[in-house]
Amino acid sequence: MPELPEVETICRGLNQATLDREMLGGDVLLNSTIARSISATDFLTQLKGKSIARWYRRGKYLLAELSQFPEGEREKGKGGEFRDQTPSSSPLPSSLLLPSKAGWLGVHLRMTGQLLWVNQSEPLQKHARVRLFFEGNQELRFVDQRTFGQMWYVPAETEVSSTVIGLKLLGPEPFSDEFTTEYLARKLHRRARPIKTALLDQSLIAGLGNIYADETLFLSGVMPTTLCADLTAEQIGRIHTAIIQVLQKAIASGGTTFSNFLNVQGVNGNYGGVAWVYNRAGQPCRTCSTTIERIKLAGRSTHFCPVCQQ
Numbered sequence: 001m002p003e004l005p006e007v008e009t010i011c012r013g014l015n016q017a018t019l020d021r022e023m024l025g026g027d028v029l030l031n032s033t034i035a036r037s038i039s040a041t042d043f044l045t046q047l048k049g050k051s052i053a054r055w056y057r058r059g060k061y062l063l064a065e066l067s068q069f070p071e072g073e074r075e076k077g078k079g080g081e082f083r084d085q086t087p088s089s090s091p092l093p094s095s096l097l098l099p100s101k102a103g104w105l106g107v108h109l110r111m112t113g114q115l116l117w118v119n120q121s122e123p124l125q126k127h128a129r130v131r132l133f134f135e136g137n138q139e140l141r142f143v144d145q146r147t148f149g150q151m152w153y154v155p156a157e158t159e160v161s162s163t164v165i166g167l168k169l170l171g172p173e174p175f176s177d178e179f180t181t182e183y184l185a186r187k188l189h190r191r192a193r194p195i196k197t198a199l200l201d202q203s204l205i206a207g208l209g210n211i212y213a214d215e216t217l218f219l220s221g222v223m224p225t226t227l228c229a230d231l232t233a234e235q236i237g238r239i240h241t242a243i244i245q246v247l248q249k250a251i252a253s254g255g256t257t258f259s260n261f262l263n264v265q266g267v268n269g270n271y272g273g274v275a276w277v278y279n280r281a282g283q284p285c286r287t288c289s290t291t292i293e294r295i296k297l298a299g300r301s302t303h304f305c306p307v308c309q310q
Helices: 004-017 040-047 165-169 181-188 195-199 210-220 233-252
Strands: 023-028 050-058 061-068 104-108 113-119 128-134 138-144 150-154 293-297 300-304
Touching: 004 050, 004 061, 004 113, 004 233, 023 040, 023 050, 040 150, 104 113, 181 195, 181 233, 195 210, 195 233, 210 233, 210 300
Parallel strands: none
Antiparallel strands: 023 128, 050 061, 061 104, 104 150, 113 138, 128 138, 293 300
C-alpha cells in the first residue's frame, strides 16, 4: 500500500501536471470506485467544466480543491505543463479542509491504486477504473488492480470530512506542530501492544505504514516487539526523531519501489535501494552485518536487526 512518502510524491507530481486545466468529462469503468455518496454519472457531471486549483495530502488521502474554470481562459493548452514553482510540501491539517466554492475531489489509493497523467491516446491499462479527460488531450487515469481504491466528489460549500469520513479518524501529520515528542509519549503511555503495531495506527500518526515503521524502529534502535508501556522516554524521543528523518529521506527519494507504486509519470521510487531493513530478510545489516530477520506482527511482515535493535 502506498504510504505517506508515495502519496506525497504523487501529490507533488499532480500539482506540477494537472492544475488550471479544464475537465471536459470522463469515463467510470468500475462504478464501485466512486464512493456511494454519489452515482458515477453524477460524479462526472459535477466535475465537468471545473479545474483543479491545488492538490493536498492528508495522511494517505489525496484531496484536490476544485475551481470553476473561467469561460475566458479556455485557450487550448492552458495549464497542465510541469511547473518549476510548485509547493514543496502539501499536507493539509484537518482544520483547513473547509468548504470550497466548487467542491473537492478526493482519492484514496488503498492497496494497489495508481493515478497516472497520460495522453488520451495511451493504451488503456487492464485495471483502469476511472478516466478524467482534460483539455489538451490529457487524462488523469485511476488504475487499481485490487479495486479497493475510492474516489469522492465533495459538493460545493460542504466540509470535506463530512463526505470523506475517514479523514475524521486521522491523527496529526508527522511534520506538523502537533506531532511532538510529548504527544507521542502521551499516546503510547500504558499501551500494552507492540510499538510496531502502534505506529501503524492512523489515529496515532497519519500516513505512517509498514515500510517506514520498520525503518523508523531500526534507526531508533528499538525492537518492534517492545510493548509501548515499556518504552523509555529516551526511546520515544529517538522514535519521534526517526519517523521524521525516515519520511523526509523517502520523500526525497520519490518513495519506495514495490509492485504497484508508480508516480504520475509512471516511474518507480528509489528509496527501496537504500532501505535499512524493509524487505531485506536474510540479507546482512548495513550497519553490523548481522542477518536481517522477518516476523509477523498483527498479520504484517516486520523486518529488524536483532543486534542493532534492542
